[in-house]
Amino acid sequence: MIRYPDRSIIDTLFPTMIERRRGAETTAPALVHVWGFMGTGEPGDASAAGVAEFWSDSAPTTAGSPILDIAGRMMSGMGGQLWGFGLACRITANLVVREIRNPPEVTTAAKPDEPRDGSNAEEVWVATIFDARGGEYTRMQYVHLPDLEPITWDSDTLDKRSTTRDWMDRVENGIISAHIWAAALTLDANRNRSVLQQLERRLLR
Structure with missing residues (x-):
């Protein structure tokens, strides 16, 4: 049985994820x-976090993707039952709106006078965690406006069929966050059997 951390523990992971990505040798x-x-994260509990680099321009993110390979290596190498996977990256704010399913209040992240193609949009650091229950937890922080509050x-990615279909569409379209979402669901394959079977049929057709 998977043991999940309290929501407050997840909040403590975001700064580490963003700072680790910010401290990388490249800002690409x-x-x-x-x-x-x-x-x-409780005292006495064997807690751990592993991180691996992935270059999104080096390999296609499709069926049999390198993201799922990375997840598989973590599952076999961390020596315990994982409860979730996540990602940290640098991206334009309006791409966060389009690619990482956001609530309506976040859709104003890009300034109103900026073009919607992202050519002049504000860049942000994004850290997202998906757990095996379908939970999505995201923090967004502006790169050039560090004094703004993150x-x-x-969100619950499995709360409605339409929401789940949206995430499956993202997997088919090669969206990195969606492949990490799919990897998280495999951590509890029995619970998520129906979704994983539907996703497998999509990717194999």
Whole structure:
């Protein structure tokens, strides 16, 4: 049985994820940090986090993707039951709106006078964690406006069929965050059997 951390523990992981990505030798948006998490963060619990680099411009993110390969190595190498996977990256704010399913209040992240193609949009650091229950937890922080408070939101990616279909569409379209979402669901394959079977059929057709 997977043991999940309290929501407050997840909040403590975001700064580490963003700072690790910020401290990388390159600021290139193509570099994505993929994270794996185990343990509840409680005293006496064996908690750990693993991180691997993925270059989004080096390999296609499709069926049999390198993201799922990274997740598989973490599952076998971290020595315990993982409860979730995550990513940290640098991206334009309006791409966060389009690619990492956001609540309506975040859709104003890009300035009104900026073009919608992202050519002049504000860049942000984004850290997202997906757990095996379908939970999504995201923090967004502006790169060039560090004094602004980060924006944080949660969602349930399995709460409605339409929401789940949207995430499956993202997997088919090669969206990195969606492949990490799929990897997180495999951590509890029995619970998520129906969704994983639907996703497998999509990718094999």
